Amino acid sequence: MTNVVEPMAEVTATERRSEVLVELRGLAVEYGFGDRRVRAVDGIDLAIHAGEVVGLAGESGCGKSTVANAVMQILRPPAHLTRGSILFRGDDLTLKKREELRKYRWRNVSMVFQSAMNSLNPVMRVGDQFVDMMQAHQHVSKKAALARAAELLDVVGIDKRRVRAFPHELSGGMRQRVIIALALALSPELLIMDEPTTALDVIVQREILQQVQDLQRDLHFAVLFITHDLSLLLEFADRIAIMYAGEIVESAPSARLHENPQHPYTRGLMESFPPISGPLQRLAGIPGAPPDLADPPSGCLFHPRCPLCLPEEAAMYARQTTERPRLREVERDHFVACHRVEGVA
Amino acid sequence: MTETSLDVRHLTKHFPADSARLGRRSYVHAVDDVSFTLRRGRITALVGESGSGKSTVARVLARLYEPTKASVLFEGRDVSSERSRSALRRYRSQVQMIFQDPFGSLNPVKTVRHHIERPLLIHGIVARDELEERVHDLLTTVGLVPPEHVAAKYPHELSGGQRQRVAIARTLAVEPVVLLADEPTSMLDVSIRIGILNLMLKLKEERRIAFLYVTHDLACARYVADEILVMYAGQIVEQGPIEAVLADPLHPYTRLLLSAVPDSGLGESKRIEVRKGLASAAVDPPDGCRFVTRCPLAIDVCSHTTPPLVEARSEHAARCHVTAPSQSHAEKEAVR
Numbered sequence: 001m002t003n004v005v006e007p008m009a010e011v012t013a014t015e016r017r018s019e020v021l022v023e024l025r026g027l028a029v030e031y032g033f034g035d036r037r038v039r040a041v042d043g044i045d046l047a048i049h050a051g052e053v054v055g056l057a058g059e060s061g062c063g064k065s066t067v068a069n070a071v072m073q074i075l076r077p078p079a080h081l082t083r084g085s086i087l088f089r090g091d092d093l094t095l096k097k098r099e100e101l102r103k104y105r106w107r108n109v110s111m112v113f114q115s116a117m118n119s120l121n122p123v124m125r126v127g128d129q130f131v132d133m134m135q136a137h138q139h140v141s142k143k144a145a146l147a148r149a150a151e152l153l154d155v156v157g158i159d160k161r162r163v164r165a166f167p168h169e170l171s172g173g174m175r176q177r178v179i180i181a182l183a184l185a186l187s188p189e190l191l192i193m194d195e196p197t198t199a200l201d202v203i204v205q206r207e208i209l210q211q212v213q214d215l216q217r218d219l220h221f222a223v224l225f226i227t228h229d230l231s232l233l234l235e236f237a238d239r240i241a242i243m244y245a246g247e248i249v250e251s252a253p254s255a256r257l258h259e260n261p262q263h264p265y266t267r268g269l270m271e272s273f274p275p276i277s278g279p280l281q282r283l284a285g286i287p288g289a290p291p292d293l294a295d296p297p298s299g300c301l302f303h304p305r306c307p308l309c310l311p312e313e314a315a316m317y318a319r320q321t322t323e324r325p326r327l328r329e330v331e332r333d334h335f336v337a338c339h340r341v342e343g344v345a
Numbered sequence: 346m347t348e349t350s351l352d353v354r355h356l357t358k359h360f361p362a363d364s365a366r367l368g369r370r371s372y373v374h375a376v377d378d379v380s381f382t383l384r385r386g387r388i389t390a391l392v393g394e395s396g397s398g399k400s401t402v403a404r405v406l407a408r409l410y411e412p413t414k415a416s417v418l419f420e421g422r423d424v425s426s427e428r429s430r431s432a433l434r435r436y437r438s439q440v441q442m443i444f445q446d447p448f449g450s451l452n453p454v455k456t457v458r459h460h461i462e463r464p465l466l467i468h469g470i471v472a473r474d475e476l477e478e479r480v481h482d483l484l485t486t487v488g489l490v491p492p493e494h495v496a497a498k499y500p501h502e503l504s505g506g507q508r509q510r511v512a513i514a515r516t517l518a519v520e521p522v523v524l525l526a527d528e529p530t531s532m533l534d535v536s537i538r539i540g541i542l543n544l545m546l547k548l549k550e551e552r553r554i555a556f557l558y559v560t561h562d563l564a565c566a567r568y569v570a571d572e573i574l575v576m577y578a579g580q581i582v583e584q585g586p587i588e589a590v591l592a593d594p595l596h597p598y599t600r601l602l603l604s605a606v607p608d609s610g611l612g613e614s615k616r617i618e619v620r621k622g623l624a625s626a627a628v629d630p631p632d633g634c635r636f637v638t639r640c641p642l643a644i645d646v647c648s649h650t651t652p653p654l655v656e657a658r659s660e661h662a663a664r665c666h667v668t669a670p671s672q673s674h675a676e677k678e679a680v681r
Contacts, residue, residue, distance in 0.1 A: 283543075
């Protein structure tokens with residue numbers, strides 16, 4: 001498609017995939033200080049391999065955007081890391097200096113934010129925003145940077161001449177493409193997309209995601225794709241992690257998760273999307289609402305909404321309401337945190 | 346045949362575009378000659394992209410906008426020309442609207458009870474001594490239990506889904522015949538969404554309410570609706586029973602919409618090529634099919650003659666020269 005962004009190294013896809021790019025180990029993030037604390041992310045383990053598309057799904061407030069911000073190293077008070085580490089190619093980012101992190105951002109990992117279409121500077125021409133960003137990271141002339149901007153716009157399907165345009169002259173979908181082009185400008189190894197298409201129409205959403213997928217296949221960057229739309233992830237991600245109330249409750253390759261969801265929350269989520277084809281039946285959804293993280297329930301965080309948490313089964317009920325289930329492997333590469341499915345292992 | 350509640354004929358809404366230039370004003374054709382019927386105990390989905398005019402249709406029917414041209418028959422009576430306060434009040438008690446944003450549609454300094462009492466009092470639905478009981482009944486109907494507990498709460502104490510239920514309870518207070526739901530679930534979390542859709546199904550079945558469900562989500566539309574209207578750039582381009590339309594759409598735009606829905610069961614081969622373009626209403630659009638620039642099937646006639654809505658299959662009509670051609674003049678007439 002293009003030689004604009006050269007692949008990182010001459011390795012085959014499989015070799016590349018086996019290599020761990022980013023690893024979160026026991027990551028915990030809190031908002032607030034003293035006795036007014038909310039634990040937004042509570043001990044998450046997640047590995048993103050080179051060239052892999054990992055999906056992170058969950059409801060509003062489950063901590064998925066906080067995870068993205070942690071990987072990008074842009075958590076700001078009142079958010080702070082209380083535990084765990086973030087490894088990028090084995091290097092712990094939590095130990096790095098500010099200047100090192102500044103170089104890491106955008107060059108190694110870049111991010112497309114929620115409502116990113118509004119994150120362009122409204123009084124700067126599109127091309128100049130590329131120049132700004134590129135000159136912050138490398139020695140490059142304005143002319144070369146503009147040329148590169150034009151090439152990148154072409155890659156995401158926007159007329160090159162639009163480098164001269166101001167953001168308000170572009171539609172929402174086009175601005176979102178500009179943002180994606182900006183995020184890819186320094187050939188990062190990981191692209192984080194936080195609800196990249198939520199504000200867009202279905203058709204524009206599909207166009208953009210298709211384009212990202214094509215680019216990803218050509219350029220082999222990894223993607224951390226965050227959304228509440230599980231049906232979208234089932235189609236686009238290689239692997240999916242489901243978050244609930246700050247924890248990962250299930251993770252598996254997309255196909256496995258689709259065929260064999262184990263956690264009652266995952267099943268509930270799947271049953272929240274009516275199918276567009278095939279037989280139609282009444283769906284139950286998930287009763288109740290996610291917990292208040294300032295005052296989380298005891299035991300399994302999902303137990304107040306769980307259809308499998310029944311007082312009649314006293315022994316299991318006692319466990320579900322007092323003991324936090326751990327994420328464990330129930331079959332190869334399929335992890336679930338639920339007292340009910342431990343027996344499957 | 347199910348009884349007709351709201352019969353909309355030739356609904357047109359033009360908004361003036363920029364400033365009047367030398368006496369000649371241009372207009373955005375937000376809604377152009379849209380006709381459909383809402384029936385008791387049926388849900389009609391109105392789908393399309395942003396700017397296609399679907400919300401404008403709902404707003405005109407709620408009398409929030411004055412239509413440029415329309416005749417609206419409510420239970421057989423033409424209400425489009427009624428302007429008097431009492432007539433409007435009567436109409437509004439029968440035709441209610443649910444808005445997209447449950448965060449913006451409730452008064453933050455008033456309790457849930459207040460929100461539901463207001464319509465009961467304004468429209469004189471119940472006597473004062475029955476007020477409390479009726480409020481509790483309504484809250485129970487929409488699944489907000491225990492009602493005495495919920496009634497005392499303020500909007501900020503409720504989740505998005507609960508707020509939307511309050512908004513629905515408020516509309517039900519006046520015992521409407523028609524509910525216009527403008528994207529009622531699009532701001533809610535996925536796990537909450539189904540609950541609201543199920544509530545719509547329950548109201549349709551138990552109260553025989555006629556729904557106009559405005560959405561861009563085809564899967565949700567299929568889940569609740571009986572009929573579908575597909576809008577593109579201010580016009581209805583396809584309409585019919587929803588299962589028939591989605592199983593085998595006639596209009597290329599409906600096919601495009603359908604192929605954009607995430608469906609893990611659908612192979613990539615079944616997807617159709619997406620061509621860029623805008624679904625939004627045009628300023629003084631020329632004759633011809635409005636979808637022509639994006640259409641993979643376009644032929645010569647498409648760019649200069651506007652296709653009529655043709656009932657190509659039983660109760661299933663489309664506005665397309667290629668897939669729903671009008672054979673004779675008799676058939677050329679728009680579907681009733």
